[in-house]
Amino acid sequence: MSGFSNQELLAIFAMQGFAGVSFFSVLLLMALGLAIIYGQMRVINMAHGEFMVIGAYATYLCSITLGALPGMADYYLFFAIPAAFGCAFLVGYVVEIVLIRHLYHRPLDTLLATWGLALIMQQGFRSAFGAREVSVLVPDWLRGSYRPTMMIDIPLNGIAILVLTLLVTVGVWWFLFRSRWGLRVRCTTTNRDMSGAVGINTKRVDRVTFALGCGIAGIAGAAFTTISSTGPTSGSLYIVDTFLVVVFGGAGSLIGTIASAFSIAQAQSLMEFFLGSSMAKVLTLLTVIGILLLRPEGLVASKVRR
Numbered sequence: 001m002s003g004f005s006n007q008e009l010l011a012i013f014a015m016q017g018f019a020g021v022s023f024f025s026v027l028l029l030m031a032l033g034l035a036i037i038y039g040q041m042r043v044i045n046m047a048h049g050e051f052m053v054i055g056a057y058a059t060y061l062c063s064i065t066l067g068a069l070p071g072m073a074d075y076y077l078f079f080a081i082p083a084a085f086g087c088a089f090l091v092g093y094v095v096e097i098v099l100i101r102h103l104y105h106r107p108l109d110t111l112l113a114t115w116g117l118a119l120i121m122q123q124g125f126r127s128a129f130g131a132r133e134v135s136v137l138v139p140d141w142l143r144g145s146y147r148p149t150m151m152i153d154i155p156l157n158g159i160a161i162l163v164l165t166l167l168v169t170v171g172v173w174w175f176l177f178r179s180r181w182g183l184r185v186r187c188t189t190t191n192r193d194m195s196g197a198v199g200i201n202t203k204r205v206d207r208v209t210f211a212l213g214c215g216i217a218g219i220a221g222a223a224f225t226t227i228s229s230t231g232p233t234s235g236s237l238y239i240v241d242t243f244l245v246v247v248f249g250g251a252g253s254l255i256g257t258i259a260s261a262f263s264i265a266q267a268q269s270l271m272e273f274f275l276g277s278s279m280a281k282v283l284t285l286l287t288v289i290g291i292l293l294l295r296p297e298g299l300v301a302s303k304v305r306r
Helices: 006-041 048-065 076-098 107-129 156-177 180-190 192-197 202-224 236-249 254-275 277-294
Strands: 145-149 152-155
Touching: 006 048, 006 152, 006 156, 006 202, 006 236, 006 254, 048 076, 048 107, 048 202, 048 236, 076 202, 145 156, 152 156, 156 180, 156 202, 156 254, 180 192, 180 202, 192 202, 236 254, 236 277, 254 277
Parallel strands: none
Antiparallel strands: 145 152
């Protein structure tokens, strides 16, 4: 620390802080989907990272097909994001029908079953796309950086991911708290038997809710491709941090998930620069464990009417 001037320290904190914002954006997109699946349905989906990879590979395919068309290289991403959501949504819908619907109210069984599903999906990615990582063609408008000062560079792709994350977060909030379907989801979560008695198709609610969480992970995969290459095991790099975000923020709490993702991403980003990635993860995990010992319900406890 003593070897840096004040201006250099300010630039380091600013750039590492924005690097934390980019990590926060992908982590929040992952956590939003998992918060819906785990927080609303109590399903421990260990294959959630693989749904992110589905979105990433869908974006890669759009980059190859649409990017090769004249004039589409800079605009394929606007088609790739809905495609990533749709592919992950459809796969999640099928997985709920085939596997998840048989395991409700059995969280440990969902953990083991989805962990096995994750291994199967990873092998499927290797068979379809190969073991090597692939990269998309980054549009010209996402290249380069914004320089507020001579010493601070803010990547344009990080700004774009942040904007996408804000739009998705607002969409999830509207879906859960302002739409009729979100009301059905919350009713089913609160009292499944009573919801079925008043005419809500709880099985369909479960199916669409699980698929929606997977679809949001697909959007995270589309965002992930703009900052890193994609491989069969890319999703496993985020799954532990994603569960940490959901548990630390408070299961089922949208505000808690946002606050948790931001604090964890910023802490890891700043500590990685000064202490290294391994020590940063250890200190972050110890801090979260300490806070959860004092506040087991997480940062924001779910309000339950009694």
